[in-house]
Amino acid sequence: MRPQTKQLADVIPAPALVVPEPTVTFTVAPDAVAALAPAPRPDGPIRLDLGDAGGLGPEGYRLEITEGGVTLRAAEPAGLFWGLQTLRQLAGDDGVLPGGVIEDRPRFAYRAAMVDLARHFFTVDEIKAHVDLLVQFKINHLHLHLTDDQGWRLEIPGWPRLTEVGGGPGTGCDGAGPGFLTLAEYADVVAYAAARFVTVVPEIDMPGHVNAALVAYPELTADGQPVAPRTDAEVGYSSLVAGKEETYAFVEAVLRTVADVTPGPFLHIGGDECLSTSAEDYRAFLARVLPLPAKYGKRAIGWHEIAATPLPEGTVVQYWRPLHEEGNLTAVVEAGRQVIMSPADRTYLDMKYDADTPLGLDWAGLVPLHRAYDWDPAERLPEELLLGVAAPLWSETLRSVADLRYLTFPRLPAVAEVGWTPRAGRDWESFRKRLAGFGPRWDAAGVTWFRAPEIDWPAG
Numbered sequence: 001m002r003p004q005t006k007q008l009a010d011v012i013p014a015p016a017l018v019v020p021e022p023t024v025t026f027t028v029a030p031d032a033v034a035a036l037a038p039a040p041r042p043d044g045p046i047r048l049d050l051g052d053a054g055g056l057g058p059e060g061y062r063l064e065i066t067e068g069g070v071t072l073r074a075a076e077p078a079g080l081f082w083g084l085q086t087l088r089q090l091a092g093d094d095g096v097l098p099g100g101v102i103e104d105r106p107r108f109a110y111r112a113a114m115v116d117l118a119r120h121f122f123t124v125d126e127i128k129a130h131v132d133l134l135v136q137f138k139i140n141h142l143h144l145h146l147t148d149d150q151g152w153r154l155e156i157p158g159w160p161r162l163t164e165v166g167g168g169p170g171t172g173c174d175g176a177g178p179g180f181l182t183l184a185e186y187a188d189v190v191a192y193a194a195a196r197f198v199t200v201v202p203e204i205d206m207p208g209h210v211n212a213a214l215v216a217y218p219e220l221t222a223d224g225q226p227v228a229p230r231t232d233a234e235v236g237y238s239s240l241v242a243g244k245e246e247t248y249a250f251v252e253a254v255l256r257t258v259a260d261v262t263p264g265p266f267l268h269i270g271g272d273e274c275l276s277t278s279a280e281d282y283r284a285f286l287a288r289v290l291p292l293p294a295k296y297g298k299r300a301i302g303w304h305e306i307a308a309t310p311l312p313e314g315t316v317v318q319y320w321r322p323l324h325e326e327g328n329l330t331a332v333v334e335a336g337r338q339v340i341m342s343p344a345d346r347t348y349l350d351m352k353y354d355a356d357t358p359l360g361l362d363w364a365g366l367v368p369l370h371r372a373y374d375w376d377p378a379e380r381l382p383e384e385l386l387l388g389v390a391a392p393l394w395s396e397t398l399r400s401v402a403d404l405r406y407l408t409f410p411r412l413p414a415v416a417e418v419g420w421t422p423r424a425g426r427d428w429e430s431f432r433k434r435l436a437g438f439g440p441r442w443d444a445a446g447v448t449w450f451r452a453p454e455i456d457w458p459a460g
Ligand code: NGO
Pocket: 235, 272, 273, 303, 320, 348, 350, 361, 394, 395, 396
């Protein structure tokens, strides 16, 4: 008999409750598990049920493995889908499932990964493949940073030069990341993600980070004179003009379009690093723009700089500076607004792992795997104001999907566990052991990843 080394708790993110039945296993065909859809399936060795799973919420699930088979139950299809991710991880490639019961639900409703398409564009197929890798760790939001100084990546009817110029050849950092999504392509990404219970969160960054828009439409600049395209990685030099009516016609056309093609509830308006916008202009601009998402049926999200201005009810603030900086969090708590935590020194996937990492930046310091894991979003805020956690991947140094994945894995699983698992259920030593098995799986799937030295990866 082969020793049973697999444990029911060998899952990332760690489930909320695991009750093993160590003498029991049940064996399934891994391919059959991979093919399961999150729809009721009343018969057979693997049963999927929609119904009350014991108050586990819209994303929760209960998984029971006995010698007779597997029962997965959830209140909603999303719960079945996350339960299937757990089942797939447990099945591995031998299909042996350890017996017992898992009752699981996320700590936070918002668990995101962000991809910066502006500094380097990724195609529809590349984005879809990324979604497939993210959902394995129960990530449920995909934030797309669609516009910045170096590129404009979403078609906007009536404003064709945004993408003709801003998405054309020579755009992106070093001119190496051209491309844009037509509205049909964007809708395709949104539908693909939605079928995997992932909500797309589009970001149009303003009033700063807009050089690509100013290049395309000189009437948006302060003096109406053309500005030169930029492909360097500087920040803080461009701004929409708060005192010009053309600005608001443009902004409204863009936000209306994006709201129209986005079924999800959020619309991210950026708001970061407006170093060339006066404080007064910044306030005046946001006073007009922050209410627009609600006008088009959406909830506004902005980077935490927006908390220097009055925040309409329902606005969500995304904190991005290192974990222990002020970053307007006092004002956010006073206003009682919800927060998404993306501290750069923990969750920025574009920070280098170590001094030798060939890609990435280091302005927030190095972010080895342990640092991405060992922090808590509630260190700075009351739990009830936390909407969730997001891991941004800015693409100044990326040139390929291999680059994207190298910086994502294995840090994304660490942030995913911070977002899903109850604080008391998180433990670095346990995470280290559970993560080790993923290296061979990424290799088998042809996924590039960084061999983080903190982990005892299997040889090979
Ligand atoms: C900052 C900046 C981005 C950079 C990123 C690089 C935010 C919110 N604005 O994060 O423009 O790409 O750092 O790490």
